[in-house]
Amino acid sequence: MNGKLLGTLIVVLGIAGIALWTSASSASADNGVVLSAVKLLAAGPAAEGEEHAYVGSKKCKMCHKDEYKSWEEGKKAKTLDILRPEQAAEAKTKAGLDPAKDYTTDETCLKCHTVGFGKEGGYQIPDPADEKAVKQAKALEGGGCECCHGPGSAYIDLHKEIKKSKRTYKVEEMHAAGLAKITKETCTECHNEKSPTHDPDNPFDFEKMKEKGGHDMFPLKQREE
Ligand code: HEC
Ligand code: HEC
Numbered sequence: 517m518n519g520k521l522l523g524t525l526i527v528v529l530g531i532a533g534i535a536l537w538t539s540a541s542s543a544s545a546d547n548g549v550v551l552s553a554v555k556l557l558a559a560g561p562a563a564e565g566e567e568h569a570y571v572g573s574k575k576c577k578m579c580h581k582d583e584y585k586s587w588e589e590g591k592k593a594k595t596l597d598i599l600r601p602e603q604a605a606e607a608k609t610k611a612g613l614d615p616a617k618d619y620t621t622d623e624t625c626l627k628c629h630t631v632g633f634g635k636e637g638g639y640q641i642p643d644p645a646d647e648k649a650v651k652q653a654k655a656l657e658g659g660g661c662e663c664c665h666g667p668g669s670a671y672i673d674l675h676k677e678i679k680k681s682k683r684t685y686k687v688e689e690m691h692a693a694g695l696a697k698i699t700k701e702t703c704t705e706c707h708n709e710k711s712p713t714h715d716p717d718n719p720f721d722f723e724k725m726k727e728k729g730g731h732d733m734f735p736l737k738q739r740e741e
């Protein structure tokens with residue numbers, strides 16, 4: 517914690533303390549003052565307890581060009597597109613879905629065909645007239661980076677620091693900062709029997725699929741074994 521932050525904390529705690537003391541000593545306690553002091557504290561610069569938010573695949577592109585390019589050329593980047601009418605028509609018909617229907621606004625599908633639908637900073641169905649919302653949604657379309665690696669707001673600052681300092685790191689440090697450890701469960705959140713196209717005779721095989729799901733792999737230069 518830096519000095520400025522500590523200073524703010526002391527001031528805010530001070531206000532809360534005075535407010536508490538005032539309200540305790542007067543019969544007509546004004547809890548509103550205490551509440552607003554507490555709120556001020558919560559909204560202050562120490563925003564650490566906040567839920568990790570999705571930032572969109574484009575934010576990863578500048579440092580991970582190879583992975584991004586490989587991902588962009590694969591199927592994972594287009595999992596929202598296949599919900600549009602006439603896309604993957606054969607698979608839809610086979611699964612009992614209507615190939616003429618637009619499923620891009622069907623919430624039951626979006627959960628598995630976008631990044632973080634229904635979660636903090638995750639995909640939201642945009643109002644087509646709202647340019648900003650359309651742009652935001654675009655960054656979270658399809659099976660983006662954060663579907664597997666977890667919400668970027670948690671760890672992106674650490675990645676930036678590692679990039680800048682050129683120092684080595686251990687993967688545990690990144691996991692501690694919120695980068696997801698990829699396990700079978702990462703994938704079976706979507707690759708499960710709730711998918712309308714799921715083939716029960718061909719259940720998800722993590723070991724076989726692991727290296728094929730997102731992108732080609734490239735050697736890491738700064739990671740310590
Ligand atoms: C529980 C997660 C989940 C839900 C919900 C879901 N999908 Fe999918 N979808 C997947 C996965 C995973 C695949 C890859 C194939 C598979 O395992 O089914 C997929 C594949 C597809 C495919 C392509 C199949 C192919 O072979 O090209 C289409 C089309 C599709 N889904 C449409 C839909 C539609 C339309 C909905 C909503 C009615 C929907 N999905 C809901 C997870 C889901
Ligand atoms: C379908 C899941 C999935 C998606 C989507 C995905 N990845 Fe990965 N990624 C993996 C797996 C699996 C590994 C292997 C290492 C591991 O288990 O952590 C990996 C490894 C990596 C690595 C380290 C190895 C290397 O190739 O340099 C980087 C960097 C990376 N991913 C970045 C990205 C970026 C950027 C995106 C989005 C453009 C992305 N990933 C999308 C699953 C995914």
Ligand code: HEC
Nearest residue numbers: 590591592595628629659663664702703706725726728729
């Ligand atoms: C957010 C939901 C979601 C998650 C999480 C997810 N997938 Fe997928 N995956 C899909 C959907 C949807 C498709 C269908 C794409 C299509 O058929 O066009 C798919 C397709 C695939 C495919 C076949 C397409 C291809 O590129 O060859 C592989 C392999 C795959 N996923 C592996 C993985 C692995 C491995 C993981 C975990 C590390 C994972 N997926 C996590 C939704 C997901």
Ligand code: HEC
Nearest residue numbers: 575576579661662665668675676678679687736737738739
């Ligand atoms: C400012 C640059 C920067 C940004 C932005 C960035 N990263 Fe990284 N990331 C790095 C660096 C540097 C490494 C270490 C690379 C190396 O060792 O060669 C790394 C490593 C990784 C690894 C490998 C971890 C390991 O050791 O297995 C993954 C996975 C990864 N990043 C995913 C992402 C994802 C997903 C995003 C977007 C949400 C992202 N990164 C954004 C710089 C960045």
